[in-house]
Amino acid sequence: GENVEQHPSTLSVQEGDSAVIKCTYSDSASNYFPWYKQELGKRPQLIIDIRSNVGEKKDQRIAVTLNKTAKHFSLHITETQPEDSAVYFCAARDADGLTFGKGTHLIIQP
Amino acid sequence: DTGVSQDPRHKITKRGQNVTFRCDPISEHNRLYWYRQTLGQGPEFLTYFQNEAQLEKSRLLSDRFSAERPKGSFSTLEIQRTEQGDSAMYLCASSSDRRAGELFFGEGSRLTVL
Numbered sequence: 001g002e003n004v005e006q007h008p009s010t011l012s013v014q015e016g017d018s019a020v021i022k023c024t025y026s027d028s029a030s031n032y033f034p035w036y037k038q039e040l041g042k043r044p045q046l047i048i049d050i051r052s053n054v055g056e057k058k059d060q061r062i063a064v065t066l067n068k069t070a071k072h073f074s075l076h077i078t079e080t081q082p083e084d085s086a087v088y089f090c091a092a093r094d095a096d097g098l099t100f101g102k103g104t105h106l107i108i109q110p
Numbered sequence: 111d112t113g114v115s116q117d118p119r120h121k122i123t124k125r126g127q128n129v130t131f132r133c134d135p136i137s138e139h140n141r142l143y144w145y146r147q148t149l150g151q152g153p154e155f156l157t158y159f160q161n162e163a164q165l166e167k168s169r170l171l172s173d174r175f176s177a178e179r180p181k182g183s184f185s186t187l188e189i190q191r192t193e194q195g196d197s198a199m200y201l202c203a204s205s206s207d208r209r210a211g212e213l214f215f216g217e218g219s220r221l222t223v224l
Contacts, residue, residue, distance in 0.1 A: 006152075032211040043201070043215040044153065089152045093211045097143065097166060100152030 002027040002094045006101025014109050019080055021104045023090035024072040032093040033066060033073045038103070039086045047088075048075070080108050114216035116202050122222045123192055130188045131219040135204030142185050143213060144177055145201040146170070153201055159185060160207075192223045 003026040013019045025033075034049035050057045050064045050073065057064050061080075066073040077084055085108045090101045115134045123129050135142050140161050145153035156175070158166040161182040171177075174192075179185040189196055199220050203213040 004152075034211060034213075036215075043217050044213075045215070046212055049212065091152075097155055097158055098211065098213060099155065102152050103150070 002030055002092050002099040004090060004092050004099050004101045006090050006104060008104060009102065010105045010107070012107040012109055013080055015080055015082060017080055019077045019084070019106055021075045021088055021090070021106070022072060023074070023092075023101050024070075025092040025099075026071065027092070027094045028068075028071065030092040030094045033064070034091050034093075034098070035062075035064060035075050036089045036091065036100075037086045038089065044089060077106075080106075082108050082110065084108050114202055114204050114214050116200075116216035116219050118219060119217060120220045120222075122224065124224050125194060126191055128188065128190045129192060129221060130186055131200050131202075131221075133185045133187070133202030133216060135184070135202070136214055137183075139204035139206050139214070140182065141205045141207065141210060142179055143203045143205075144185070144187050145203065145215075147199045147201055147218070148197075156187075156200075189221070192221075194223045197221055197223045 006023045031052040036044035037047045038044040050066050061078050063076045087103045087105050089103045091098045117132045142159045144156040147153045155168050157177045159179040174190045177187045199218040201218045202216045205213050
């Protein structure tokens with residue numbers, strides 16, 4: 001089955017700086033890579049996704065890049081704001097469904 | 111329909127008791143998933159339904175766990191003879207066939223086994 005590794009587990013950045021979270025996956029058949037944001041005590045919510053036929057996707061301050069050859073994908077958040085503080089999960093979909101990474105706790109320092 | 115709803119939100123039980131959680135997915139979604147999440151971890155896949163058919167089950171789902179979706183709408187997850195290691199947040203999610211990977215999660219049912 002799929003194995004997703006996510007780094008770092010905790011990331012602290014100054015407000016206004018950029019944040020980058022990286023994930024690797026093991027199953028070359030995986031073809032869909034979503035990112036979820038989970039605030040404390042809340043449900044995970046999809047913030048952006050990318051399919052295997054695309055190398056990069058942007059939505060305002062967030063972007064995701066995918067390198068299928070290396071089997072890794074990354075989340076980029078620019079101009080970070082206090083409301084970006086949360087746990088972020090990457091995931092990869094293979095035939096069995098979505099496999100999640102262990103999460104990155106993003107802390108935005110004022 | 112405002113989203114995926116789960117009930118109860120919190121359940122405290124004694125070891126050895128049975129518990130049942132209910133999930134009502136978004137009405138037009140025919141795919142329904144159960145995940146388990148413990149503190150500091152990502153959601154772990156338990157099982158998946160397409161309409162009323164249970165198509166996938168994780169090896170994490172021991173024989174004490176059973177899930178049903180009898181009419182292809184709501185689903186129940188039952189845990190028999192609960193153990194302290196079952197303490198976790200149980201998340202339900204649903205998706206459509208057209209956008210199968212885009213999961214909409216419920217708020218979860220937090221289980222504490224004493």
